[in-house]
Amino acid sequence: MGAIMEKRKSFSDIAAQLRGEIYTGTYKMNDRFPPERILAEKMKASRGTVRKALEQLQEEGLVGIVNNSGTYVRFNSRNFRQPIFESARPLELMDARFAFEPHICRLSVLNARPIDILELSEIQDSMESKVNDAVAFANLDTQFHMKLVATTGNPLLEWIAMQINSVRGNQAWTQMRKLTLEPNIIYEYNLQHRQILDAIKFREPELAAERMKEHLETARLSLTRASAT
Amino acid sequence: MGAIMEKRKSFSDIAAQLRGEIYTGTYKMNDRFPPERILAEKMKASRGTVRKALEQLQEEGLVGIVNNSGTYVRFNSRNFRQPIFESARPLELMDARFAFEPHICRLSVLNARPIDILELSEIQDSMESKVNDAVAFANLDTQFHMKLVATTGNPLLEWIAMQINSVRGNQAWTQMRKLTLEPNIIYEYNLQHRQILDAIKFREPELAAERMKEHLETARLSLTRASAT
DNA sequence: ATTAAAGAAACCAATAATATACCAAAATAC
DNA sequence: GTATTTTGGTATATTATTGGTTTCTTTAAT
Numbered sequence: 001m002g003a004i005m006e007k008r009k010s011f012s013d014i015a016a017q018l019r020g021e022i023y024t025g026t027y028k029m030n031d032r033f034p035p036e037r038i039l040a041e042k043m044k045a046s047r048g049t050v051r052k053a054l055e056q057l058q059e060e061g062l063v064g065i066v067n068n069s070g071t072y073v074r075f076n077s078r079n080f081r082q083p084i085f086e087s088a089r090p091l092e093l094m095d096a097r098f099a100f101e102p103h104i105c106r107l108s109v110l111n112a113r114p115i116d117i118l119e120l121s122e123i124q125d126s127m128e129s130k131v132n133d134a135v136a137f138a139n140l141d142t143q144f145h146m147k148l149v150a151t152t153g154n155p156l157l158e159w160i161a162m163q164i165n166s167v168r169g170n171q172a173w174t175q176m177r178k179l180t181l182e183p184n185i186i187y188e189y190n191l192q193h194r195q196i197l198d199a200i201k202f203r204e205p206e207l208a209a210e211r212m213k214e215h216l217e218t219a220r221l222s223l224t225r226a227s228a229t
Numbered sequence: 230m231g232a233i234m235e236k237r238k239s240f241s242d243i244a245a246q247l248r249g250e251i252y253t254g255t256y257k258m259n260d261r262f263p264p265e266r267i268l269a270e271k272m273k274a275s276r277g278t279v280r281k282a283l284e285q286l287q288e289e290g291l292v293g294i295v296n297n298s299g300t301y302v303r304f305n306s307r308n309f310r311q312p313i314f315e316s317a318r319p320l321e322l323m324d325a326r327f328a329f330e331p332h333i334c335r336l337s338v339l340n341a342r343p344i345d346i347l348e349l350s351e352i353q354d355s356m357e358s359k360v361n362d363a364v365a366f367a368n369l370d371t372q373f374h375m376k377l378v379a380t381t382g383n384p385l386l387e388w389i390a391m392q393i394n395s396v397r398g399n400q401a402w403t404q405m406r407k408l409t410l411e412p413n414i415i416y417e418y419n420l421q422h423r424q425i426l427d428a429i430k431f432r433e434p435e436l437a438a439e440r441m442k443e444h445l446e447t448a449r450l451s452l453t454r455a456s457a458t
Numbered sequence: 459a460t461t462a463a464a465g466a467a468a469c470c471a472a473t474a475a476t477a478t479a480c481c482a483a484a485a486t487a488c
Numbered sequence: 489g490t491a492t493t494t495t496g497g498t499a500t501a502t503t504a505t506t507g508g509t510t511t512c513t514t515t516a517a518t
Contacts, residue, residue, distance in 0.1 A: 008464070008515075012355070013362070020368030023375060023394065030285060032241040035506055046465040051507085067507055068472035070239075092385045099332035099386065107324060156321045157328065160389060237475070237504075264495060275476045280496085297483045297495050465514065474505070479498105486493070 009045045014053035017043065022062055022075050033063065033071040094220045096164055101216065104149055104157065105208035109200050112151040117201055120147055124197055128190050134181035137189075144193060180222045188218060238274045243282035246272065251291055251304050262292065262300040323449045325393050330445060333378055333386065334437035338429050341380040346430055349376055353426055357419050363410035366418075373422060409451045417447060 021027055033039065036054070040047040054071055057063045062075045108116075123144045130137040142165055149161040192215040199208035250256055262268065265283070269276040283300055286292045291304045341349075352373045359366040371394055378390040421444040428437035 010463080016355070016368045016372075020371055023368075023371055023391075028245075030241075030288075031245070032239055037506080040465095048466085049464060052464095065507075066473090068505085069474070070506065092383045095332075095336060095381070095383050096385050096389065099329045099336075103324075103328035107328075152324070154321045154324050156325050156393075160325065160392070163389075163392075164385075239474080266495090277477090278475060281474090294496075296497070298485085299495065459518100461516100461518080463514105463516080466512085468510085468512105470507105470509080472506085472508100474503100476501100476503075478500085478502105481498075482496095484493100484495070486491100488489100488491080 009043065009049065011049045011052035011056065014043050014045055014050055015056045018053060018057060019060075019062060022057075022073055027073045029073055029076045031073045033073070035070065090223055091220075093164065094216065094223060098213070098216050098220075100161070100164070101145065101148075102209040102212045104152060104161075105196065105200065105212045106205040107152040107154065107157070108148055109203050109205040109208055111153050112200060116147075116151040117197075120144065120151070120197055120200070123147060124190075124193055127193065131183050131186050131190070134186070137186050138181060141189070180226045185222055189215070192218065238272065238278065240278050240281040240285065243272050243274055243279055244285045247282060247286060248289075248291065251286075251302055256302045258302055258305045260302045262302070264299065319452050320449070322393065323445065323452060327442070327445050327449075329386075329389065329393070330374065330377075331438040331441045333381060333390075334425065334429065334441045335434040336381040336383065336386070337377055338432050338434040338437055340382050341429060345376070345380040346426075349373065349380070349426055349429070352376060353419075353422055356422065360412050360415050360419070363415070366410060366415050370418070409455045414451055418444070421447065 018027075018033075027033060033054075034042070036047050036050050040050045043050060054063065054065060058065050058071075062073070063071050064074050065071045112120075123140055127137060127140045127144065130140060146158075146161060146165060149158050152158075192211065196208055196211045196215060199211055247256075247262075256262065262283075263271070265276050265279050269279045272279060283292065283294060287294050287300075291302070292300050293303045294300045337345075352369055356366060356369045356373065359369060375387075375390060375394060378387050381387075421440065425437055425440045425444060428440055
């Protein structure tokens, strides 16, 4: 017979499963776990095993076990109020952009339609005429990077970019912008944007990514110089 | 007596349900909730339990309770577009991981402390013993990548990674996992994880990033093969 | 055969959920 | 303006659950 042997589950198996469910948000912060008896039934293990698994999770700090009450999640899987973005520091954001944008360039080369490239060029043209207007330039810069993401046709990436860009709205950032966006810096940014755009036009994914990295490196440098002041 | 016993609901259950109704827009910004007594009746729970659930939602900042007046929604579901994650397709998610994780490796090399590397090794060891248990392996895999991000010490990156990982909790993904995670694939993943970890141990940022790219390429391939079936 | 780990069952004391009643402020009706 | 109703806040007694503990049996690995 093809009867499947239900293999005996060890406490570490149970722990791994529950850990995963905490990380993925099945159980949220401050939620109470199902009672041990129910959990044992669901996991097809004995209560003692579940108990041992929960004790391990407690040592890891993921849950707190309260006598005669229940086991409570002490891990924030998603922060719905998004205070992280409010408190994100400029250099942390730069790291995120470093991770994100070079690959966006590669994807853009693969997916951008002619009309997309045309629109990017238009934004680029506007930017080059705003060497002396830091605020206008910054807004167009945001537009440029957002449009770049949009050309990938990936709504998930677009959503993430939107979240990252929302940081720029806060106080620390408007100040930082005034410190860094001097005309000569804007001029350099324009050159780099133009180079990135050209690499995309000519369908060179690695070149586009490389030039984006250089661009971000320049931005990072002017940031560190500004914060050193 | 075939009467079905209505399971007693805990405050976490009530909170989860109300949270869902706020997120989906059943109750919109500034709406007044039904009074506690009515809510208790609808939820088939006692007023005390509903009360405790509402208090938790208040701590989360989702609602505001006003004495002698009512409980009001303080959350704008339009500004929070979570649905994208529910509908994110596997290949779109792979692109996001391609964008992020190689650079995460570089940052990990720069910032990981010895204790971090030790913890990563422990997760790795567990994974290598789960060649025949796809569910356990997948959960450990999530842990591995989450821990990797954590070593960068950048909460913004951690938040983004968590958003990306939260997709894995949904239905389409658990099915996809069953299709792709065969023992030989798991074996290959283990080899690649080990190589990534080694590169981090030996403080080689570019090597670590490159190996992560290879790992993701393998994952992408097994995805496309699975969706071709 | 020996040993360590998991399963099963029973009991305890503390806690959570229920049910009910009452209060005071606010909203509503008249 | 006044009376009535509605609302969240509070208190209390009762019942159902829950984690903690012990004891013993079963299973798997060596």
